[in-house]
Amino acid sequence: MQQHGDDYMGYKMYQLIKALYPICRSITGNGVRESLKIIQQIIPINIFEVPSGTKVFDWTVPKEWNIRDAFIMNEAGIKVIDFQKSNLHVVGYSTPVDKYVSLEELQAHLYSIEDMPDAIPYVTSYYSERWGFCLTQNKRNQLQDGKYQVVIDSNLMDGSLTYGEIIIAGSLEKEIFLSTYICHPSMANNELSGPAVTTLLVDWLLKEKRKYTYRIVFIPETIGSLTYLSKNLETMKRNIIAGFNVTCVGDNxxxxxxxxxxxxxxxxxxxxxxxxxxxxxxxxYSFLQRGSDERQYCSPGADLPVVSIMRSKYGEYPEYHTSLDNMEFITPEALYDSYALLRSCIEAIENNAKYKVACIGEPQLGKRGLYPNLSTKESGYMVRDMMNFLTYADGTNDLIDISNIIGIPIEALLPIIEKLAANNLIECVD
Amino acid sequence: MQQHGDDYMGYKMYQLIKALYPICRSITGNGVRESLKIIQQIIPINIFEVPSGTKVFDWTVPKEWNIRDAFIMNEAGIKVIDFQKSNLHVVGYSTPVDKYVSLEELQAHLYSIEDMPDAIPYVTSYYSERWGFCLTQNKRNQLQDGKYQVVIDSNLMDGSLTYGEIIIAGSLEKEIFLSTYICHPSMANNELSGPAVTTLLVDWLLKEKRKYTYRIVFIPETIGSLTYLSKNLETMKRNIIAGFNVTCVGDNxxxxxxxxxxxxxxxxxxxxxxxxxxxxxxxxYSFLQRGSDERQYCSPGADLPVVSIMRSKYGEYPEYHTSLDNMEFITPEALYDSYALLRSCIEAIENNAKYKVACIGEPQLGKRGLYPNLSTKESGYMVRDMMNFLTYADGTNDLIDISNIIGIPIEALLPIIEKLAANNLIECVD
Amino acid sequence: MQQHGDDYMGYKMYQLIKALYPICRSITGNGVRESLKIIQQIIPINIFEVPSGTKVFDWTVPKEWNIRDAFIMNEAGIKVIDFQKSNLHVVGYSTPVDKYVSLEELQAHLYSIEDMPDAIPYVTSYYSERWGFCLTQNKRNQLQDGKYQVVIDSNLMDGSLTYGEIIIAGSLEKEIFLSTYICHPSMANNELSGPAVTTLLVDWLLKEKRKYTYRIVFIPETIGSLTYLSKNLETMKRNIIAGFNVTCVGDNxxxxxxxxxxxxxxxxxxxxxxxxxxxxxxxxYSFLQRGSDERQYCSPGADLPVVSIMRSKYGEYPEYHTSLDNMEFITPEALYDSYALLRSCIEAIENNAKYKVACIGEPQLGKRGLYPNLSTKESGYMVRDMMNFLTYADGTNDLIDISNIIGIPIEALLPIIEKLAANNLIECVD
Structure with a gap:
């Protein structure tokens, strides 16, 4: 078995997601800690705690929320809704409750989606205290009149917000930034695909010497990125040359x-x-359709160069923020392809530079064995690409510019650059 | 009755045009003076006289032209053409004449439009002395052989060119400029719609304190704008930040x-x-299709920022420069809509500024009551627009830029700006 | 007969091509010298020789190649391939050979085009020593098994590379550059159309005083342009404001x-x-589809402003680099039209300048007789074009810019400029 083959990588990410899937995460609490510890078994991230009440720009780190159990029990003593079966059943940050209510009273605390009768919606109420349950429309329709015991065994108290970080030093202080969020309960594409792909990218980055320094964070969305930004803004603004918010990278x-x-x-x-x-x-998409941590990273004053490469974008696929965004919605192949695409971006930046041809006029490729003796279609393309590369390697264009001008992928230009550099036909300029 | 309602405003402009309509205006003469005095009854414009012979750039203010009467009388003593019935019947700036001519001689002095047999064309000869009559093709076809008495009781002598001006001082020296022309005889869209809409705009501008100073002129076209420019060029170039040539704003x-x-x-x-x-x-339209006073205001050396917002553009509608451009061609509703559109432009400039969000990262709208507790579609849009506004309120974009980027009309952004400013979330930057 | 009429010019170019056509040219050798001498009978070009072995940037001037005769003779003593019938039959730069080979051995040295069975292909091997024959596919198919005598009576020895140059001094040091290549054997569009059109352009340029200096070269392609560039780079970079590589200008x-x-x-x-x-x-076309001396002139470090105006572009027409690119493929009319188009470009540059209107506001054309008394459609267009020209003659646009903005050809603007200058209404600015 090819341990590091593509299939194996996709499978490894899928298995990591499977391990993280059952945990009940929120923007704070033990679910995040437990998840980060599982990731820590693969890559050496550091885990940080920021106390509730800490000011982060215009916001405040909220109280920490934890939950042990929750259910709705009918008069017959049957749990019609059971947190143990799906952690999506409880509205995130629900305050504790243990009382008997009529169906009518209960309805005001129930959330379902009429158009998707089989999906449990994902609902939270971080900044206004309430309690509630989420359920499928089908289940809701079956509820009979009568008394229900509603129990949410949660607590909301001063604690801390937890996040993971790893800095991988390169030859340069300049940084490439990866951010992924870890704050949703059992959902696969929007959310766990992000930490899984990011974990494997870190694993790959750790294996060899890099030109750039890498800053990678696993944070709760919004309040986490604000918290991280507020602690690291100056360094991030000075050093980060490109960043990727890794999210929704699991479906095909x-x-x-x-x-x-x-x-x-x-x-x-x-x-x-x-x-x-x-x-x-x-x-x-347009930035007007943003919806994840680029809202903070790209805000005025932060102004970081952060983009997202995704499969189905958050908010744009029907399964989003429901129980249908599950392990069947994502595939090992899709995870691997997303991983490979992000890796290509990183490799392109690592190799990006302004190149300058060393002579005036076209160089004579033939005398260096760079011009094919036997003319085949492939060798012809290679020469054409090489000459086109040299034509725009005039010291004003970087590698990405040249790729854009001549229409050849960067990965096809890298071996050409190697040959040209070996023949002293090009040099890097600042 | 709602005195300042939309219907009333449209009606008021229509009535003003009705009062101005019968007057025989030209680029100089008593028609212009009489018209300006009617406007003076509504808004306090100053009336200026510039003597014939005054050099204005490459031009010279012409002699003043006035006309009392004109007709063509046939042998039976019937006035077949009578200036008293339509002042369009006489070629503008016609020299005096009183003689008998044959039909053949007469024909060389007649102007009509074959394709529009019911329309009297509008013809002038400001800079080359001649006399002539304009009439419908139908009327022309009915003329019988015989002698005709032609009488034009006009005079062309040293006098002056007349124009109106009002300056409304604002907090700033910088000016917004409105120019409209008053030099055509009885025509409604191309010409009187312009002075009427401008008069009501001045009336509105006078009612409250403004940031910008307003310079508004009622002038004869071409020679009037040249004259005004030549007297005020330095101030206009220093102060005017935006200008509107108000013409053809009456049809629907x-x-x-x-x-x-x-x-x-x-x-x-x-x-x-x-x-x-x-x-x-x-x-x-393209500036190559220009045809009014932007020809002078936007000429090299003047370089003023002047545009025209019109309904049917001069030269582009069949009724243009004929007797069919009459009171039926314009409507109170159309006049009001044009007025309101120009007013929106002025309000947009008055409110235009570069805004800058006061915090890094998104502000927490919820704690300020700016985030809806009850999520409706409308409140959702309001929040989205507010966040989009803040995202591009980075100190580099002015209000118009932000409106263009986020696709929300300026008038929808003004209440948002008010709320954000009240919450100290934005500030103006220079 | 109108000696300098269009027909005569096209005919003259066609006759020059006819005279040059039979000569066996290559990138060096007597064919080039002989061709340049024929051109010298029309225009006074100087002929230069650059010794084999001279370093020109990354290249070296190759040995000189000359050929007297070549054939393939079958056992019956019949020359099945005869250089005397077409100089395309021999691979350019073929080393001398005189031996008997089997058909099988011979095949490895034969070049034909399966898809164009009637065309002799044009093949060269400048920088790797070999010998070979080119023939039609039809002829090749007829070859019978047996012994063949192959004779190529050529030599490859130290000598020189030959090129022609003429500099026509103008009032300014700044130069317009024309380059055409002369290194192909009997082919008409791709190649001889270029020297013929260039020769007549030079003839025309010599006839009157010019603002710009003209540098015109007749060179072997690639190695010739590299050689010429390496000898003149500094002057060319300092002086050339526009250049044209004249090639493929003969078909219609x-x-x-x-x-x-x-x-x-x-x-x-x-x-x-x-x-x-x-x-x-x-x-x-895109510069990615380049293929002639712009590869050198426009290379990084040379950076000359050189373009090509062509009819059927090299490499893009089926007859290209075959015996079908012959005297029937080109026409006197096409040659003349290409010539005229290039001449228009030159005249446009000669007349190109930034113009500035002399007054503020529109000038009064009428008092200068520039405004028609009798309004016809043509005079109306003339006035419109004149006013549009003046509107953009603001000192920031050159003649080409104005032509582009107002959509009027430069040749239609030249008489307008003349009239305006005569009336002191415009001046040139730097």
Whole structure:
């Protein structure tokens, strides 16, 4: 068995997701800690705790929420809704409750989706205290009049917000940034695909010396990115040259792209170049359709060069934020392909530079054995690509620019650059 | 009755046009003076006289032309053409004449439109002395052989060119400029709609304190704008930030837009933004199709930021420069809508500024009551628009830019700005 | 007979091509010398020799190749292939050979085109020593088994590379550059149309005083342009403002355009303007499809503003590089039209300047007799074009810019400029 083959990588990510899936995560609490510890078994992330009440820009780290059990029991003593069967059944951050209510009273605390009668919706109420249950429309329709015992054995108290971070030092202080969120209960594409792909990318990054430093974080969405930003803003603004918010990378539908605020950063440039060649029919969204941590990273004042390469974008697929975003919705193959695409972006940035041809006029490739003696179609293309590369290697274009101008993927240019450099025909310029 | 309602405003403009309609105006003469005095009864304009012979750039203010009567009488003593019935019957600036001519001689002095047999054309000869009569093709066809007495009781002598001006001082020296022309005889859309809408705009501007100073002129076209420019060029170039040539704003056909010379001024920017939302199917003309005072205001050396927002553009509708451009061709509703559109442009400029969000990361709207407790579609849009506004309120975009980027009309952003400012979430930057 | 009429010019070029056609040219050798001497009978070019072995940038001037005769003779003593019948029969730069070979051995040295059974292909091997024959596929199919005598009476020895040059001094040091290549044996469109059109352009340029200096070269392709560049780089970079590589200008199919490396030079600008009006359906190629001396002139470090205006582009027509690119493929009319188009480009550059109107506001054309008394459609267009020209003659646009903005061909603007200058209404600015 090829231990590091593509199949194995996809399988490894899928298995990691499977292990994380049952845990009840929220933006704070033991679910996040438990999840980060499972990831820590694969990559050496550091785990940080930020106390409730800490000011983070315009926000405050909330109280910590934990839950042990919850159910709705009918008069016959049957649990008609049981948190142990799905942690989506409880509205996130529900305050504790233990009382008997009529069906009518209960209805005001129930959430379901009429149009998707088999899906349990995912609902939270982080910043306004309430309790509630989520259930399928089908189950809701079956509820009979009568008294129900509602129990939510949760607590909301001062504690802390938990996140994971790993910095992988490179030759340069300049950084590439990966951010993924870990704050949703049992959902696969929107959320666990992100931490799984990010974990394997870190695993790969740790294996060899890199030009750039890498900053990777596993954080709760929104309040987590705000918290992380508020603690690291100066360094991040100084060093980060490109960043990727890794989310919704697990299903096998079309790719999606979320640009940065103005769509003009190195991250946008590299992602668009790679996606144009790898998945040309991807959906390009506007920043007006943003919805994840780019809302913070790309906000005025933060201004970080962060984009998202996704499969089905959050908010745009029917299964989003329901129990149908489950282990069947994602595949090992899709996870691997997303992983490979992000890796290509990183490799493109690592190899990105402005190149300059060393002579005036075309170089004579023939005397260096770079011009084929036997002319085949493939060798012809190789020469054409090489000459086109040299033509625009005039010191003003970087590798991505040249790839865009001559229409050749960066990965096809890398061996050409190697040959040209070995023959002293090009040099890097600053 | 709602005195300042939309219906009343449209009616008021229509009535003003009705009062001005019978007067025989030309580029000089008592018709202009009489018209300006009627306008003076509504708004306190100052009336200026510039003597014949005054050099204005490459031109010279012409002699003053006045006319008392004119007719063509046949042998039976019947006035077949009578200036008292329509002042369009006489070629503008016709020299005096009183003689008997044959039909053949007469024909050389007659103007009609074969394709529009019911229309009297509007013809002038300001800079080359001649006399002539305009009439419908139908009437012309009925003329019998014989002698005709032709009488034009006009005079052309040293006098002056007359125009009206009002300056409404604001907090700033910087000016918004409105120009409209008053030099055509009885025609409604191309010409009187312009002075009427401008008069009501001045009336509105006078009612409250404004940030900008307003310069408004009622002038004869071409020679009037040249004259005004030559007297005020330095001040106008220093102060005017946006200007509108108000013409052809009375009929209820599609809107038209005439840009400035390069289409890149604040006037262009605001007009295009407002029109995109208010009348998206407007006709956008090229400056090559110009034909009114933008020819002078936007000329090299003047370089003023002047555009025109029109309904049916001069030269582009069949009734143009004929007796069919009459009181039936315009409507109170159309006048009001044009007025309101120009007012929106002015309000947009008055409110235009570069805004900057006061925090890093998204602000927490919820703690300020700006995030809806009860989520409705409308409140959802309000939040989305507010967050989108804040996202691009980064100190580099002005209000019009932000409106363009996020696709929300300026008038929908004004209440959002008010709320955000009240919560100290945004500030203006220079 | 109108000696300098269009027909005569086309005929003259066609006759020159006819005289040059039979000569066996290559990148070096007597064929080039002989050809340049024929051209010298029409225009006073200087002929230069650059010794074999001279370093030119990354290349070296090769040995000189000459050939007297060549044939393949079958056992019956019949020359089945005879250089005397077509100089395309021998692979260019073939080493000498005189031996008997089997048909099988011979086949490895034969070149034909299966899909074009009547065409002799054009093949060369400048930089790797070999011998070979080119023939039609039909002829090849007829070859019988047996012994063949193959004779190539050529030699390859130290000598020189030959090129022609003429500099026509103008009032300014700044130069317009024409380059054409002279290194192919008997082919008409791709190659001889270029030298013929260039010769007549030089003839025309010599006849009157010019603002710009003209540098015109007749060189072998690639190695010749590299050689010429290496000897003149500094002067060329300092002085050349626009250049044209004159090639493939003889057939009467659609026009083609090859831009410079970034398509943003004066040469691109003028060519696109002229072609838009003269041959609007021309094919615009990308620089990625380059294939002639722009590869050197526009290379990084050379960075010259050189483009090609062509009819059927090299490599894009079936007859290219075969015996079918012959005297029937080109026509006197096509040659003349190409010549005229290039001449228009040159005249446009000679007349190109930034113009500035002398007054503020529109000038009064009437008092200068520039405004028609009798309004006809043509005079109306003339006035409209004149006013549009003046409107954009603001000192920031050159003649080509104005032509592009107002949509009027440069040749239609030249008489307008003359009238305006005569009336002191415009001046040139730097």
């Amino acid at each position: 539908r079309a790719y999606s792209f979320m640009p940065s605020r103005y769509g003009n950063t190195l991250a946008d440039k590299v992602a668009l170049n790679i996606m144009k060649h790898r998945c040309p029919s991807f959906n390009k | 056909r599609a809107y038209s837009f005439m840009p400035s010379r390069y289409g890149n001024t604040l006037a262009d920017k605001v007009a295009l933004n407002i029109m995109k939302h208010r009348c998206p199917s407007f006709n956008k | 199919r659609a026009y083609s355009f090859m831009p410079s490396r970034y398509g943003n030079t004066l040469a691109d600008k003028v060519a696109l303007n002229i072609m838009k009006h003269r041959c609007p359906s021309f094919n615009k």
